[in-house]
Amino acid sequence: MYEKGYRTVTYSRTEATHLLRYVDINGQNRLFGGKLLEWIDEIAGIAAMRHASMNVATVSIEHLEFKKGAFLNDTIVMIAYVTHVGRTSIEVRVDTWIEDPKTGMRTPINRAFLTEVCIDENGKPAPVPYGLKIETFEEQAKWEGAEERIEARRKRQREGF
Ligand SMILES: CC(C)(COP(=O)(O)OP(=O)(O)OC[C@H]1O[C@@H](n2cnc3c(N)ncnc32)[C@H](O)[C@@H]1OP(=O)(O)O)[C@@H](O)C(=O)NCCC(=O)NCCS
Numbered sequence: 066m067y068e069k070g071y072r073t074v075t076y077s078r079t080e081a082t083h084l085l086r087y088v089d090i091n092g093q094n095r096l097f098g099g100k101l102l103e104w105i106d107e108i109a110g111i112a113a114m115r116h117a118s119m120n121v122a123t124v125s126i127e128h129l130e131f132k133k134g135a136f137l138n139d140t141i142v143m144i145a146y147v148t149h150v151g152r153t154s155i156e157v158r159v160d161t162w163i164e165d166p167k168t169g170m171r172t173p174i175n176r177a178f179l180t181e182v183c184i185d186e187n188g189k190p191a192p193v194p195y196g197l198k199i200e201t202f203e204e205q206a207k208w209e210g211a212e213e214r215i216e217a218r219r220k221r222q223r224e225g226f
Contacts, residue, residue: 071198074146077116077157081108082164083141096135101161102126104143105177109157112145113181116155117193121181124154127214133163133174140164142171148178148204149211150197153190155181156211178214 083089083104091097106123113121135141142162149156157179162171185191199205 070196072116072147072195073198073200074148074204077112077145077147079108079112079115079145081143081145083143085135085137085139085141087137090137094136096139096141098131101131101135101141101175102129104141105129105159105161105175106179108143108145109159109177109179110181112147112157112159113155113179116147116150116195116197117183119191119194120184121155122184123179124182125180125218127178127180127218129175129177131175133172135163135174140166141174147197148207149215150193150195151215153182153192155183155193156214157181158207178211 081104085096089096089100106126110121110123140163142164143159145157145159147155148158159175159177159179160173161175161177162173164171183191183193197208199208
C-alpha cells in the first residue's frame with residue numbers, strides 16, 4: 066500500500082533492455098550517441114509519467130556522461146527512477162550498463178539526470194500530483210543531490226547562462 070498523496074521511488078522504477086543492432090551503430094562501429102539519448106529520453110519520460118500519472122515533457126537533460134562505448138551485439142540495460150519532485154517538475158536519473166550475457170556482470174556506460182515537467186491539457190506546466198516518499202538514506206542523498214543541481218541551475222540562470 067502507498068501513502069496517500071505520495072509515491073515511492075520504486076513506484077516509478079523502469080527498466081529497459083536493448084540488443085545493439087546495425088541500425089544503432091555509427092560509422093566507428095560504436096553505439097550512436099543520439100540513439101542512446103533517444104532511449105534515455107524515452108525511459109525517463111515513462112518513469113516520470115508513472116510517478117505522476119499524467120503527461121510530461123522533457124525540459125532538460127543534465128550531467129550526461131558517456132563513460133564507455135558499446136558495440137554491436139552488446140546487451141544494454143537501462144534503469145530509470147524519480148529522484149526529486151518539485152512543484153511542476155520531476156527529476157529522473159537514468160543509468161545505462163552493458164550486461165555480460167555469460168556472467169550477468171554490468172559495466173556502467175552512461176548516467177543522466179533529466180527534468181520532466183507535468184503538462185496539462187493546454188500544454189502548460191501543471192503541479193505534480195504526488196510527492197516523493199523517501200524511504201532510505203540513499204534516496205535522501207539523491208534528493209539532496211537533485212536540490213544541489215536545481216540550485217546550481219538557478220545560479221547559472223541568475224548569472225545569465
Ligand atoms: C516544459 C515547458 C512547458 C515548461 O514551461 P516553462 O515556461 O519553462 O515553465 P516554468 O518556468 O514554470 O518551469 C516549469 C518547471 O520546470 C523547471 N525548469 C524550467 N527550466 C528548466 C531547466 N532548464 N532545467 C531544469 N528544470 C527547469 C522549473 O524550475 C519548474 O520546476 P518547478 O515547478 O518544480 O519549480 C516548456 O519549457 C516547454 O514546452 N518546453 C519544451 C518541452 C519539449 O517539447 N520537450 C521535448 C519533447 S518531450
